[in-house]
Amino acid sequence: MKKRIFILLLVFAMFGTTMFMSISSVSAQGYVGTIKSQYIEGSITLDGRKDAVWNNGTESTFTLFNFESPTIEQNITIASVYNNVSLYLWISVDDLESEATMFLIFQTNLAADLILDYTVPTWTDGNDIKTIDSNNNSIDEFILDDSALVDTNYGGTNDTNGKTWSRPDGFNFEVVMPLNSTDTAGGDFSLQMGDSINFFPHYIANGGYGLIHKTNGTWELINLVLEEPSEDPDPDPDPLIPSYSIPIVIVSAVAVSALLIFKTKRK
Secondary structure: OHHHHHHHHHHHHHHHHHHHHHHHHHOEEEEEEEEEEEEOOOOOOOOOOOOHHHHHOOOEEEEEEEOOOOOOEEEEEEEEEEOOOEEEEEEEEEOOOOOOEEEEEEOOOOOOOOEEEOOOOEEOOOOEEEEEEOOOOEEEEEEEOOEEEEHHHHOOOOOOEEEEEEEOOEEEEEEEEEOEOOOOOOOOOEOOOOOEEEEEEEEEOOOEEEOEEOOOOEEEEEEEEEOOOOOOOOOOOOOOOOOOHHHHHHHHHHHHHHHHHHHHHHO
């Protein structure tokens, strides 16, 4: 009897584990990589072009998948820098479309996964969206009831500014956002040096693209980290003693000692 009960419990345990694994594999949020935003002095002039200041940032390339046809892919390259008040993102897309829009969906609601239903997709309430299109329109939005609502229509402020450079073979999106806009109505993020935040790039041009894998029911976010700058060298280092001065010091010390000894003997 005990053996039969043990076998039944084992079967139920195996069945429950299998069900849990199958359910968790249907919808799972992961992370595709990390972007290290580098600290800079001063600000950036937005024009969509990759100026020399962006050499301070480390570029990372990610592959987005078409929501309708997952076999269609779109690569994007992202770099980030920040200063004391602003966060900057530079995003490059190789695409021959004439118009495009980039949605940057930041996970400011940490109580739940960013995506509720990957098949549509459906977004979780309370997350922040920064939008820029190829016509240089910049909009600050937030998610409510799976709709993107404009901050300024609900008592918030537009805390997104960007410029797009339309290249012959694609687009460069250059975006600036305040680290702390204090816009609670729009669900904006609040960041400081050393913090990190997750975001989902949603690119639209002849279809929607994102980090969603419909073949296995998973999606991925990018983790953005505001790197703390390395310590500066000592601004006032101790002066180095030239090598040629060492013998002089030794000779001087010997001469002084000899003089003292001579005076002592004469006394």
